[in-house]
Amino acid sequence: MTRTVLLAIDTSTEYCSVALLCSDDSPGAQSGAPSRIWGRHDRTGAVSSARVLPAVRELFDEAGLALAECSAIAFGAGPGSFTGLRTATGVAQGLAFALGVPVVPVSTLLACAESARMRDAASTRVLAALDARMDEVYWADYAWDAGEGEWKTLSRPALAAPAAVVVPSEPFALAGNAAAQFGERLPAAAAASVVDHDAVPHAVPLAYAALRAYRGGRTVSADQAAPEYVRDKVAQTTAERLAARAVRAGESAP
Template identity: 35%
Template structure:
């Protein structure tokens, strides 16, 4: 069985696209990643066109579309979701929303072989989007649910594991509780979600029959109020 899956992400300061091709027992993932603050709308679809041209395929070849559904930049999430929905609708193919935090955990696992990972993205307003994961052989399991909260309110699962933190939320490291800091052997605050890991995760979801119709997949903001309001 062959698969051509395109993934898009604009949840952070970067735009990224990836094309995963699987045929029988072989897999290949082509990816592009650009740091493009405030230029996501202008760059995302041209990057898709460039990637498909490099792969020498047309959009009609695609079997599924995936996108970074959040949490992350509200504007970026809407841009990626809109582009992915438009492609999936036009191609009449399934759409798969992928957690940015899960993709970030997979990236840390694949690049650095970390197994027990805290993902945290800067949510602005003094908060983070955080979750904890266990990773083994490219498999990512959620241990504590994704949530938006103050760094001081973040707690690790009750176990004896040494954790590693990744993501922009760790620019707020000094605000994490000492009981959390002492159980984390290191933290990397320069990792951002990428479409490449989203493509691999989406391939598993596609195989499990989790693809949705274009109109059904929506961004996940975690925060109910997406605009900051000045206190009265």
């Protein structure tokens, strides 16, 4: 039997999320559909780096597979926590170098869209929006192409104020935690036909998206794997913090 064994890692949030997907790719397999998937999704805060490798070991033991059988390593490339993105990138690179396998970078926002569609098959137009801290939002706009069996990126991952996120002109699902964080300050939340707060970065939907990318040859060598930060600074100046506080106070005033 020909099979693909794909390991997916995401530490872009306060969760250490790891999934192991085993797919039957033999000629008689139905559309190469994944046969089994195992996962761990643990809230670890800032110490995901200490949890990720034990979680990987647990999944391979649970699946009865050897690490040497791994075909590719996927990781949540971002946007997200700077430290978390570096953790996932470093672990993916290290394992890929050791095993001599390719790496599959997957946008965390695409993983949100994949999660929304997994949870509701009708979610084929998805605006993914995550709290980026500093009073901003990471967002991207995706449409599922049923003919191609893949997402099309309509708006690439970007950083914006909540009110500046572009609202699609057709029915869409809003995926991610930005709606819960910003409420009415995010116009997309009111415009969405569905708001899925739980469609957040997670290794299981990331693994499914990565499997399609792997089959399509959209991989990189370990030395080319890199985070997708989107933002180029990690903290506001004192003046920026005070200005943002004044704006929030003005918006909440009667």
